[in-house]
Amino acid sequence: MLARVKLFIPLFLFAVLALFLFRGLSLDPKELPSALIDRPLPAFSLPNLATGQLLDRSSIVGEVSLLNVWATWCVSCRVEHPYLLELAQSGVAIFGLNYKDEDAAARQWLEQLGDPYRLNIADREGSLGLDLGVYGAPETFLLDDQGVVRYRHVGVVDERVWRNTLQPIYQQLTAEAGR
Amino acid sequence: MIAEFGHFALILGLVFACLLSTVPLLGAWRRNRDAMALAPGLALGMLCMVAISFACLTWAFLQDDFTLKVVASNSNSLLPDIYKFSAVWGNHEGSLLLWALILCGWTAAVAIFSRELPLLMLSRVLSVMGIISVGFLSFSLFTSNPFAHNLPVPPVDGNDLNPLLQDPGLIIHPPLLYMGYVGFSVAFAFAIAALLGGRLDAAWARWSRPWTNVAWAFLTLGIMLGSWWAYYELGWGGWWFWDPVENASFMPWLAGTALVHSLAVTEKRGLFKSWTVLLAIFAFSLSLLGTFLVRSGVLTSVHAFANDPDRGMFILVFLALVVGGSLTLYALRAPAVSSRVRFEWVSRESLLLVNNVVFLVATLTVLFGTLFPLIVDALGMGKVSVGPPYFNAVFVPLMALLAPVMGFGPVSRWKRDRVARWSSELWLAAVAAIACGITLPLLNSPYNVWVALAVLLAAWLVLGLVRDVWYRVRSGSTLRAGVNRLTPSYIGMVVAHTGFAAAIIGVVATSQYNQEHDLKMMAGDSHALAGYEFRFLEVVPIQGPNFVADEARFEVYRDGELIAELAPQKRRYTASGQVMTEAAIDAGLFRDLFVAMGEPIGEEGAWAMRLHYKPMVRWMWLGAIMMALGGFCTVADRRYRRQRSSAPVKAGELAGAR
Structure with a gap:
């Protein structure tokens, strides 16, 4: 009898797994925890990647901007990098959050591939990333001129994403900031 | 219309x-x-x-x-x-x-x-x-x-x-991968049919073995092509990222590998029956789970499909019905009484048991790592990501544990064996493997311990196989008779195990000896990497059918001699505006030279260039191809067709044949 009961173990494990999968369906991994949307960017004090000086919120707040989470170990960051360069050239303010990375590698990357960022926050331990609820890299946050997080995009920013999703919000925020 | x-x-x-x-x-x-x-x-x-x-x-x-x-x-x-x-x-x-x-x-x-x-x-x-x-x-x-x-x-x-998919590798990668994924449904169907009929016997294992081997071989090829595609198409020279979608294909492969081996025990010895049935269910369930993960949007991945919760719900319900139903059937019908057949601890059965445990643990670790972000999220504990460090830390030791045991497998005997016999058969192979492990990495300075270990393990595998093949061939009266005694399933095993050894060497050597330089280059510049001189000649515009591209022309010299001309491209696809990096690769058995274009820098025509030297990276894929060939080879075995000849045969023919 006991032996027969043991045979039910796989079924039981599967049932638990299926429950998690079911729960997973109603969660969007790309969604920002709602707590952070329309809330100010968390306070932080982290070094500037290039100079090592400590940065805080005031260093990047002041205009509508993108905060791009990237790392040299991140596969997709390489894909979106050229497009960020284009965006930066067209005048969009982009700040970088170098996430759980090595400073030397990150600096080398910017030297070789070009640097679209106004400045880069070196978040070696991922502490700001944790506060922001970063799931992985790349992620891009849209901040308004008050430093409030207005939108979060998980994944690569390319022309399509920019044109269809980010640009409309960006333009709206710029218009709001102008008023 | x-x-x-x-x-x-x-x-x-x-x-x-x-x-x-x-x-x-x-x-x-x-x-x-x-x-x-x-x-x-x-x-x-x-x-x-x-x-x-x-x-x-x-x-x-x-x-x-x-x-x-x-x-x-x-x-x-x-x-x-x-x-x-x-x-x-x-x-x-x-x-x-x-x-x-x-x-x-x-x-x-x-x-x-x-x-x-x-x-x-x-x-x-x-x-x-x-x-x-x-x-x-x-x-x-x-x-x-x-x-x-x-x-x-x-x-x-x-x-x-999507320009990433405009590539010859992607023409055959999905069909092969699906052949593998879906092929496990045959093993699954056989298992369910056996449970329904209440007959889990050696005949059932013999019927499902060739199907399982073929499906496994297709899956091996599919995964290998995916890795190869990522290597040359994504443009940064990596070949495995532990991405959820990659894991989705890798988990059925791991479970399938365990199944292939456990079916051998069930067929030959009538052991592990319930276990084998469970593995067959498990392997196909992982195929279905992979489908769910890729198409439902519960996990983020570089290459998941466009997602839709309705679809996710549909597959989840289907998954619950198929897997839940089959596991219920399993719980009700699988033989609960352990088999009366016994085996000793020193025997082929227990070696295969080690194989099964290792592959099952590997499957579960990958499964856990893949689902961990989802589980944490579902429990409301925030969002996390599990990166390659976790997978490498768990997976590499497991595979290293497998290789020593694999060396004993082919020479071991069923039911009961003696350690003394193993040592007398394999001491030479062991000594030779140690010698290889010590000497071969000397060819490349500085001496690398990890490569030495990989060579040691691979040599141990291969030399053990060579010893066994030679022993079997020699036992025939003539060389020819000896070779004829080797059955296709034995040859398949030898080829597949050799492929595994090649893959070990390929993976470790590339990861350890790989050199890559990212640098800014102007036309006319040259740069030395790992003894090769890369000369950047010029950049020319190219008009493709549906893209425009800048093509860089490189010449690679070694000791002043021209070895290769490489022409990487940076493409812009006109319809979508997407920019793609098309790497140029000079492939070789012992090294790949890889050039990819980054971004133009400044106004003077300088470019960011990425130069790679990747030693022995092909071994990994050649190894995978050998594993697949081994899998296909086993199907030719005569015993899988035995039933046909024993089907209604006239008495006269029977008398004539005997």
């Missing part, structure tokens, strides 16, 4: 699937021979209908029928024909139809090649495959209809196929 025809054929395919999933099964229950005998015909009918439907969709792509949504979003009139063809499965709807087509193909193959199977068994197997087909065909029809229209106003031209 053609599209409507295809849609109609798909509906008819579903009708056939519904009949196949019920009539023969009821026939088997009521012991009605006529109902059971319908199964092969229904299977073939289902294949015909789905094949027609697939052909219609292909036709729509080739003819640029932009009234169809899938065509308009995934193709373009300028796309070369070969990519219009592969664009059929470069999207969720079409790839699902391909999946269904391959499933029907396997079903029909079982119907055709298993005529010698008892009708009762055959009808149950085909019915189970029919049930799976019902699931996938209705998934396709009800949630992801490839024949949905773009009315009233179809676009003038399509959005183009």
